[in-house]
Amino acid sequence: xxxxxxxxxxxxxxxxxxxxxxxxxxxxxxxxxxxxxxxxxxxxxxxxxxxxxxxxxxxxxxxxxxxxxxxxxxxxxxxxxxxxxxxxxxxxxxxxxxxxxxxxxxxxxxxxxxxxxxxxxxxxxxxxxxxxxxxx
Amino acid sequence: xxxxxxxxxxxxxxxxxxxxxxxxxxxxxxxxxxxxxxxxxxxxxxxxxxxxxxxxxxxxxxxxxxxxxxxxxxxxxxxxxxxxxxxxxxxxxxxxxxxxxxxxxxxxxxxxxxxxxxxxxxxxxxxxxxxxxxxx
Numbered sequence: 001x002x003x004x005x006x007x008x009x010x011x012x013x014x015x016x017x018x019x020x021x022x023x024x025x026x027x028x029x030x031x032x033x034x035x036x037x038x039x040x041x042x043x044x045x046x047x048x049x050x051x052x053x054x055x056x057x058x059x060x061x062x063x064x065x066x067x068x069x070x071x072x073x074x075x076x077x078x079x080x081x082x083x084x085x086x087x088x089x090x091x092x093x094x095x096x097x098x099x100x101x102x103x104x105x106x107x108x109x110x111x112x113x114x115x116x117x118x119x120x121x122x123x124x125x126x127x128x129x130x131x132x133x134x135x136x
Numbered sequence: 137x138x139x140x141x142x143x144x145x146x147x148x149x150x151x152x153x154x155x156x157x158x159x160x161x162x163x164x165x166x167x168x169x170x171x172x173x174x175x176x177x178x179x180x181x182x183x184x185x186x187x188x189x190x191x192x193x194x195x196x197x198x199x200x201x202x203x204x205x206x207x208x209x210x211x212x213x214x215x216x217x218x219x220x221x222x223x224x225x226x227x228x229x230x231x232x233x234x235x236x237x238x239x240x241x242x243x244x245x246x247x248x249x250x251x252x253x254x255x256x257x258x259x260x261x262x263x264x265x266x267x268x269x270x271x272x
Contacts, residue, residue: 003166007188008144011218015262024262028235029220030139051220052143053189078263079215082147084165084187099164126151126160127214 001094004087009133010048010055014068014080018060022047025058037112044068046112057083081119083131089116092132096120108134137230140223145269146184146191150204150216154196158183161194173248180204182248193219217255219267225252228268232256244270 015021025031031049038045043066049056059080061069071080086092089108096103101124111117111133120130151157161167167185174181179202185192195216197205207216222228225244232239237260247253247269256266 003164005165005167005187008147008190008192011144011147011215013218013262013264021262028139028232028237028261029141030231031141051141054144056144076263078258079147079218082149082215095166096164101164122214125164126149126157127212128149 001091001098003092003095005084006087007085008054009083009085009131010057011079012046012057012059012081012083012131013078014059014061014071014075015077016072018045018047018058021058021060025049025056029056031056035113038062039112042067048113081129081131083117083133085133085135087134089118089132089134093118096124101125137227137234139228139231141220142223143221144190145219145221145267146193147215148182148193148195148217148219148267149214150195150197150207150211151213152208154181154183154194157194157196161185161192165192167192171249174198175248178203184249217265217267219253219269221269221271223270225254225268225270229254232260237261 033047034050035048043062045060047058059068063069102121104121105118108116108118114136116134118132122129169183170186171184179198181196183194195204199205238257240257241254244252244254250272252270254268258265
């Protein structure tokens, strides 16, 4: 199995106040929200802005005991993860597993925007929490 | 003045050992280096991999007393900055200044790949060090 990297899908940015951050991005970068979704099982509400063929993803925590909430408490606001768009998440996971890379998700699962996603452990990617995204 | 955001240009990732990281990205993401450049006045050697219309930028410090060296000492390896491709860096800086955003560079300066760049202070962008990139 191999990995087919198509694009930088998005950069996920943890913010303290989602509505204030959305307004700040609108004003400073001149972008308009393209998508908003509450992903209850990940404890996050996200707002996406298009930037060419990629997205900027602002992430607001639904509570302190969520992945983004813990990230904010530990590291403060800033980049939470980097997402790569791949042709096939399942094939990519198999490739990474064969390369000995530590995974968070052993199999693809549904993401926002009707995508398939999986997370790779930051230990396996030089301190960067990596998400793989497959569009359907 | 306004800002015209064209694309996510790259994600800059600080690494401890540039050659080991390049090899790791080749093996795990199946990408080949598209560009390598030593930017002496920024104290950094960078390697770029194409990901669609964007890049992954690995950053190796040329010494501990450099921006990337200090980032590694303080926060460890991981995402160093996010770069947005804009139509006109000078116009973008003027827009951000008018919006009261704290800048690092007050005027565009030459970047790698014969680009024009400017950095925006992380305080002005929710903890994210932002680079603006204009292709020439």
